Amino acid sequence: MRFRFDVLVSLKEGLLDPQGKAVQQALPVLGWDNVTDVRVGKYIDLVVDADDSGVALDQVRDMADRFLANPVIEEVQIELRKEAPE
């Protein structure tokens, strides 16, 4: 079965996020002065073919820790989106 995941990778809290800072500083110039805590990360959308969603999720966790993200400086959120159509 095919399972679709959203993998969200962002810098750990407390680490400087220059891209987020750049966005945040640009917003007031454009008229939006009520936005804070902007952080920019990566969004990876993928489909895993596996026997069940637990196996698929374990694999995505493994892929995130070893390849998609750097666990020293980044944190990962994984969301099972829906069963992808065959």
Place this chain on the structure above:
Amino acid sequence: MRFRFDVLVSLKEGLLDPQGKAVQQALPVLGWDNVTDVRVGKYIDLVVDADDSGVALDQVRDMADRFLANPVIEEVQIELRKEAPE
């Protein structure tokens, strides 16, 4: 009140996504040969201060269309995450 949003920006379907392709081609080399449809986009996490969630959501949509994403080639998903702590 403070509302926290996840903004997910990805290339529209059908458009070439070189970054996603690169990730997808690397996965089998690392032993994961059951992953398809990899697409890489941006993940923007932000907090909006507004009177209610509807107003906040409208603003985030506006920001996404005019600044965070390029609506010609990118599509945006916006999720109200939770009420951010004061």
